[in-house]
Amino acid sequence: MTLTVRAGMLEHDRMNHVFDVLRAITVLCEPEELVELVVNKAQSLLEAAAAVVILRTDQGYRVESASGFDPGAVVGLESDSFRTVQEQLEAMARGGGGWEGFLGVPMVAAGMVIGALCVFGSPRGRFSDEDTQLLSLLADQVSVVLDNARLHQALRRHHQDLYQSHHHVDSRLKTVLEHMADGLLLFGPDGPLLQSNRAARTMLELGQDGTLGVEISVAGPGGWVDCWSLEMLYRLMVAAGPGAMVHLKVDSIGRWYDAVCTPSTTPEGLREYVVLLRDVTHYRRVEDLKASFLSMAAHEIRTPVTAIHGYLSLLLSGRLGDSAPLPGAVTRALQAMQSNVERLLLLISDLLDVTRMDGPGISFNSTAVDVRSLIDEVLEEVSVLAENRHITVKRDVPELGHAFWDQQRVAQVMLNLLSNALKFTPEGGEVEVSAQAGPAALVIRVADSGPGIHPSQHRLVFEPFWRGDHARQTPGSGLGLAICKRIVDAHLGRIWVESQVGAGATFIVELPRRLEQAAVVQQRS
Ligand code: ADP
Secondary structure, three states: OOOOOEOOEOHHHHHHHHHHHHHHHHHOOOHHHHHHHHHHHHHHHOOOOEEEEEEEOOOOEEEEEEEOOOHHHHOOOEEOOHHHHHHHHHHHHHHOOOOOOEEEEEEEEOOEEEEEEEEEOOOOOOOOHHHHHHHHHHHHHHHHHHHHHHHHHHHHHHHHHHHHHHHHHHHHHHHHHHHOOOEEEEEOOOOOEEEEOHHHHHHOOOOOOOOOOOOEEEEEOOEEEEEOOHHHHHHHHHHHOOOOEEEEEEHHHOEEEEEEEEEEEOOOOOEEEEEEEEEOHHHHHHHHHHHHHHHHHHHHHHHHHHHHHHHHHHHHHOOOOOOOOOOHHHHHHHHHHHHHHHHHHHHHHHHHHHHHHHOOOOOOOOEEEEHHHHHHHHHHHHHHHHHHOOOEEEEEOOOOOEEEEOHHHHHHHHHHHHHHHHHHOOOOOEEEEEEEEOOOEEEEEEEEOOOOOOHHHOOHHHOOOOOOHHHOOOOOOOOHHHHHHHHHHHOOOEEEEEEOOOOOEEEEEEEEOEOOHHHHHHHHO
16 A cells, blocks of 8 residues: 555554554454444544444444444444445535545455445545545454454354353253162262262162261172272272172162272373162062072972883883883883983973072082093093094093082083083084193183084073074073083182184183182172
8 A cells, every 4th residue: 555645644644543443453352442443543544524334234234333423313323225324424414514525445354245434524525545545454454353253252152052051961961860760979089979879879878978878798709798888889899890790789678789880080180980880679589589480390390200200210111010011112102201201300400400509508519529530420421422423522631630629510510511512513523621720720621513602692601591593403401501600600710612603612611729618608698
């Protein structure tokens, strides 16, 4: 922009006015003040009789600020057409002394016309190009500021909306957490209780000061641990590990809870722990009822079925009365009945085992067991089955010394694993039993070349009554592995399967050398 010296106002005076405006932009925070300043400066800089800022509104155009006019009469003047506003202002200007000359420049922000900066009445009768340039400069400055103010306002509104919706979500979340059926405890980094919900306060009968109102028993790897403070509960839950399910019981009120502890990190990087408690008393009761029904039914069925089995054996042996030898067809029918009755007896015995092992009162007797002999005896027992099915059984069992286990029960586990391996492996396949000694435990493996088990079913096979699709054609009750798991658990050992579909299955049992009787009794009670 070139500015020349002109009568009335020197160039540096004009520049000073422009600088005043630029300085004001950085100092004044209210856009209204700035608009007023720009209007004043436009009037004096261009030596005009009057100046106005007209802003575009949703309805049309509106005079925002004025200088040289009677502000009361002009500010707020509006119309849906710019031309009308301009004509009204010019009429007032004529009335105020017949000012000559009008100049208006658009105010543009973000590519949009947001209004106009206008001057009326030049001392020279018309405004020059230089005046236009100056006025445009002022209009540009004020446009930028007004646009920033608009953005700022939009941002503030957005922020307010965000705050309100966050506040809303936060209070909704608090309500949900407070009233949900599961109990919730939030522990700080070193165990202080930071928050609890209504369910947790009821379940644990928490006092105002966060003290436990009941004594809880917590199931740990070594049996039940009595816990009488929240701090102790916190430590036991953290020790169980993130996401591990921990069983709790409150004997005094006869309730059972399952608890899970999950760590979370605060924005400051501190560890907090959320403990969720679920009241499972109802499921426990149903389970107990189911177990006692099964146990009672199995007991009741066993007696008559045993009697039938006895009579069938007598009939088949020809020792019943002085009857003549049975015709072949009758013998075959009786043999079929006998083998079905034997299967029924096996199922009853499994049912009784699984229900007894889930309840109290089962005892495991620890005796010195020669491990290799135990494995050999079981192998001997299944040898006929292996021969019948043309399955090669390999054995890789070194001298392993003695272990202190319930011999009959561990033999039951081995028998079950080997019977399964022989049952599910197609004729002509292979089964291998191997064993090795670790520092504190013995590991026994039963591997087969059968159909294998999909990894998603590796846990399911140990559930009572679960049977895979491939087992449909094979007799069985789905209880064998559930019983194995209970026996191994009672010995504080582990049992699991490693397998892929089509690649055989390997069942692995890890048993500590000593069955700790005390721990077993404690765990079961
Ligand atoms: P059952 O043998 O009476 O069906 P188990 O509890 O012993 O009951 O086994 C449960 C299920 O696990 C079986 O029905 C079968 O689907 C699967 N399973 C067990 N052992 C094997 C094995 N060696 N190979 C393939 N699947 C097996």
